[in-house]
Amino acid sequence: MYSENPPGKKRATTLKDIAQATQLSVSTISRALSNNASIPEPTRLRVIEAAEQLNYRPNAQARALRKSRTDTIGLLVPNIENPYFASLAAAVQRRARRAGVSTILTNTEENPDLVNQALDVMDDQRLDGIIVVPHLQSADKVAELHARGVPIVLVDRKLKDTGIPSVTSDPEPGMTAAVDLLTATDVSLGYLSGPQDTSTGRERLGLFEWLCVDRGITGVSVYYGGYRQESGYEGVRVLLEQGANAIIAGDSMMTIGALMAIHELDLVIGEDLQLIGFDDNPVFRLQNPRLTVIDQQVGKMGEQAFDLLQKLISGKGVVESVRIPTILHIHGSTAGSVQRRGRTSKS
Amino acid sequence: MYSENPPGKKRATTLKDIAQATQLSVSTISRALSNNASIPEPTRLRVIEAAEQLNYRPNAQARALRKSRTDTIGLLVPNIENPYFASLAAAVQRRARRAGVSTILTNTEENPDLVNQALDVMDDQRLDGIIVVPHLQSADKVAELHARGVPIVLVDRKLKDTGIPSVTSDPEPGMTAAVDLLTATDVSLGYLSGPQDTSTGRERLGLFEWLCVDRGITGVSVYYGGYRQESGYEGVRVLLEQGANAIIAGDSMMTIGALMAIHELDLVIGEDLQLIGFDDNPVFRLQNPRLTVIDQQVGKMGEQAFDLLQKLISGKGVVESVRIPTILHIHGSTAGSVQRRGRTSKS
Numbered sequence: 115m116y117s118e119n120p121p122g123k124k125r126a127t128t129l130k131d132i133a134q135a136t137q138l139s140v141s142t143i144s145r146a147l148s149n150n151a152s153i154p155e156p157t158r159l160r161v162i163e164a165a166e167q168l169n170y171r172p173n174a175q176a177r178a179l180r181k182s183r184t185d186t187i188g189l190l191v192p193n194i195e196n197p198y199f200a201s202l203a204a205a206v207q208r209r210a211r212r213a214g215v216s217t218i219l220t221n222t223e224e225n226p227d228l229v230n231q232a233l234d235v236m237d238d239q240r241l242d243g244i245i246v247v248p249h250l251q252s253a254d255k256v257a258e259l260h261a262r263g264v265p266i267v268l269v270d271r272k273l274k275d276t277g278i279p280s281v282t283s284d285p286e287p288g289m290t291a292a293v294d295l296l297t298a299t300d301v302s303l304g305y306l307s308g309p310q311d312t313s314t315g316r317e318r319l320g321l322f323e324w325l326c327v328d329r330g331i332t333g334v335s336v337y338y339g340g341y342r343q344e345s346g347y348e349g350v351r352v353l354l355e356q357g358a359n360a361i362i363a364g365d366s367m368m369t370i371g372a373l374m375a376i377h378e379l380d381l382v383i384g385e386d387l388q389l390i391g392f393d394d395n396p397v398f399r400l401q402n403p404r405l406t407v408i409d410q411q412v413g414k415m416g417e418q419a420f421d422l423l424q425k426l427i428s429g430k431g432v433v434e435s436v437r438i439p440t441i442l443h444i445h446g447s448t449a450g451s452v453q454r455r456g457r458t459s460k461s
Numbered sequence: 462m463y464s465e466n467p468p469g470k471k472r473a474t475t476l477k478d479i480a481q482a483t484q485l486s487v488s489t490i491s492r493a494l495s496n497n498a499s500i501p502e503p504t505r506l507r508v509i510e511a512a513e514q515l516n517y518r519p520n521a522q523a524r525a526l527r528k529s530r531t532d533t534i535g536l537l538v539p540n541i542e543n544p545y546f547a548s549l550a551a552a553v554q555r556r557a558r559r560a561g562v563s564t565i566l567t568n569t570e571e572n573p574d575l576v577n578q579a580l581d582v583m584d585d586q587r588l589d590g591i592i593v594v595p596h597l598q599s600a601d602k603v604a605e606l607h608a609r610g611v612p613i614v615l616v617d618r619k620l621k622d623t624g625i626p627s628v629t630s631d632p633e634p635g636m637t638a639a640v641d642l643l644t645a646t647d648v649s650l651g652y653l654s655g656p657q658d659t660s661t662g663r664e665r666l667g668l669f670e671w672l673c674v675d676r677g678i679t680g681v682s683v684y685y686g687g688y689r690q691e692s693g694y695e696g697v698r699v700l701l702e703q704g705a706n707a708i709i710a711g712d713s714m715m716t717i718g719a720l721m722a723i724h725e726l727d728l729v730i731g732e733d734l735q736l737i738g739f740d741d742n743p744v745f746r747l748q749n750p751r752l753t754v755i756d757q758q759v760g761k762m763g764e765q766a767f768d769l770l771q772k773l774i775s776g777k778g779v780v781e782s783v784r785i786p787t788i789l790h791i792h793g794s795t796a797g798s799v800q801r802r803g804r805t806s807k808s
Contacts, residue, residue, distance in 0.1 A: 169605070193551075194547050194554075197547075203568065207541075211570075216579070217568075218565045218567070219568070220565070223555070223558075228558070235563050258516070370747065373747045396690065400721060400744065402749065
């Protein structure tokens with residue numbers, strides 16, 4: 115940033131400048147600034163005063179070469195405009211800040227190539243460790259860093275058979291309660307599935323299908339989407355055409371897209387169709403009726419991911435993957451199910 | 462990250478390792494890897510092959526000491542959970558990525574101390590430049606970096622009299638249209654104001670007050686809030702109690718909070734009260750009726766901020782601050798105003 119010293123602009127203060135100003139040697143300055151015991155206190159204070167007056171900033175890169183910690187971690191999220199990942203990032207950063215650790219955040223745009231590129235950049239920066247939401251296509255790169263001893267924690271999505279610790283949500287309790295709530299009455303169930311190159315997309319779809327088989331639910335429609343608004347928007351139209359009237363969305367972004375399509379079609383949620391969203395985010399609380407949602411407790415996930423990474427970095431304690439249960443919060447968007455359930459005996 | 466070499470974990474490959482493997486000197490390896498013309502091509506290829514086999518990663522920190530560019534910029538936003546700032550960050554990152562530049566994002570939690578701390582960290586990292594959403598309390602720190610020649614661009618908020626280039630939105634066209642739309646009929650106007658330690662909070666409130674004086678609008682209520690959901694939630698209740706029935710929210714987060722309170726009170730937007738939100742974000746498109754909003758064109762703001770920073774970094778071309786006009790998008794949440802305006806002659 116300053117190494118070119120453009121004319122007319124001040125360059126950064128170096129140890130040499132402080133040496134000139136104090137008439138001391140550069141090595142004395144260096145030792146004084148690193149609190150070396152060989153430097154008498156009056157000299158140390160003189161050096162610090164001169165350094166402050168000259169606006170000296172130690173060079174972090176040079177320092178990092180000698181020091182093992184940068185007190186900075188990296189965080190890779192796939193889409194910062196997805197409120198679920200924004201909340202995850204905010205939770206990690208808050209927890210990190212309280213531990214005196216800075217967080218470098220990168221948005222990988224749901225693109226595995228960008229995940230791999232960003233991991234390379236972060237590896238180069240010699241951060242203390244990395245928290246990443248991976249794609250299956252990032253498995254090799256993540257495993258390579260892990261094998262080289264880079265402290266790395268997966269969050270939201272895991273990578274099978276890599277042995278890399280992860281913090282993920284367990285869809286089972288929330289999804290089971292959702293399916294059981296909707297199918298307590300005679301509905302046609304539909305599911306907006308996430309992408310199959312993510313562990314979450316696969317696991318949630320597998321669970322949904324297993325629940326349908328286990329409960330003997332038939333006439334089920336599945337739309338194979340992605341973690342994008344457009345998928346929810348298109349998907350809900352396809353599912354409605356296929357006759358579905360009770361729909362579960364497999365993530366936040368598809369829930370937003372589904373709401374857009376439903377509002378456009380002027381359907382009344384909770385009456386014309388039942389809808390269960392994914393993630394407890396403010397957007398869904400603002401719906402009228404408020405959305406019934408499968409809550410992943412994203413704040414807890416971010417905190418646990420940071421705590422796991424800290425353990426890995428310190429090398430203390432056993433680091434084990436964490437599963438956080440999902441919870442179904444029931445609100446007005448499934449009111450039809452509840453009402454009809456009360457009337458089951460009549461119909 | 463690897464300097465401690467914990468037992469049982471592989472340490473990073475060094476130039477020495479490549480020298481040993483190839484039976485060449487470290488200085489030859491170094492010159493070969495930096496494409497020095499003094500190294501014959503077969504030797505260079507031999508070194509690169511060995512480097513790849515040994516999984517060598519050049520040390521970014523050491524490299525940065527010799528090289529003037531890191532191809533990485535910093536971006537400081539006050540609240541990543543605010544959809545407006547999430548969109549701003551995504552726009553900057555997309556534009557930067559296309560230019561081959563990585564973006565390091567930090568969330569400063571609307572806390573001026575954290576802005577100052579984060580600026581220090583980024584300064585240490587010798588990034589190519591920094592884009593920051595400042596508080597007035599960060600003016601000194603930002604001006605100090607600017608004076609030392611650090612390429613720095615302000616976005617969303619500016620700092621008066623610092624001469625630092627900025628990309629901000631001009632509230633005038635959108636706010637004027639909003640006030641005129643609502644007051645075309647006989648309403649009681651209310652305004653949810655942002656914090657007065659930000660240029661945007663001050664400018665928007667000043668403009669609103671000026672418009673009221675200019676138009677001779679009386680009986681106006683103002684709630685002095687912050688850029689937080691809670692402010693919108695509390696503020697809208699206070700404004701309603703004071704008799705306001707046509708409310709403009711001064712930012713995204715207060716709009717979200719206002720919607721929460723209005724839904725809780727079971728008021729029908731567009732009938733019981735008119736509401737104009739700030740920022741064109743998906744949340745407001747999902748309201749039924751869809752919200753009338755003052756749009757800041759946040760995508761354009763992010764792109765322009767990156768373009769300005771690139772100009773500063775390259776030292777080419779004149780760098781001038783940019784103002785992007787706000788636009789009022791009229792939807793159902795102000796339908797009452799439009800209807801009543803049609804009936805003005807009758808009332």
